[in-house]
Amino acid sequence: MFRAVALPVMFLAAAMVTIAADPSAMNRSDEPEAFDVEPPILKQNLSDEPLPAPGTPDAEVARLEKQLERAKRNADGAERLYKIGVLARVEVEQRLLRAVRIESDLANARVTQAKEKIADEESRLASGENAKDELDAAKATLAQLTEAAQVALAKRERAELEFAEANLRRQQKLLKLGSAEKSDVTHAEEKLAELRAPKE
Secondary structure (H helix, E strand, O other), rough: HHHHHHHHHHHHHHHHHHEEEEEEEHOOOOOOOOOOOOOOHHHHHOOOOOOOOOOOOOHHHHHHHHHHHHHHHHHHHHHHHOOOOOOHHHHHHHHHHHHHHHHHHHHHHHHHHHHHHHHHHHHHOOOOOOHHHHHHHOOOOOOHHHHHHHHHHHHHHHHHHHHHHHHHHHHHHHHHHOOHHHHHHHHHHHHHHHOOOOOO
């Protein structure tokens, strides 16, 4: 009996002596230390093209294109990570939904960009420049982009509805298992009802 108690007490005492002997061990973080020197800028990351002014439709389109590319990469790798147990199913669904949302936002930003181009062409035409062909081409492009934006919006609404339905089923299962609150299920039901409500 004495040995069973003495052995853990000895280990505890040895650990306390070790920690007391090296107090800096407690202060060390798991983070790597900061670089003393900034790494050089790589040539392949530089571009000769001037950046569009922030807040313009061109800048918004460029920003959303980068976000979409990143979101698609994250969504592509998510299924594999789910299969090996790194990600939960809900995280995979959220990554896919994020990519669809950004795709819809990008389509809307392109419509805004096309409308601005039409306004520029109309002002050129009003000032006497021969821009009738460019204006007609810009209007045709706007029609195509508007249709693409409507398709992207429908895809987004469908994806958000599917995610809300899956989330409600998930919350109901968790409630049965005792791992969720009734308020979580109620919130999921409200979100689903909000998405199913007719749009104005």
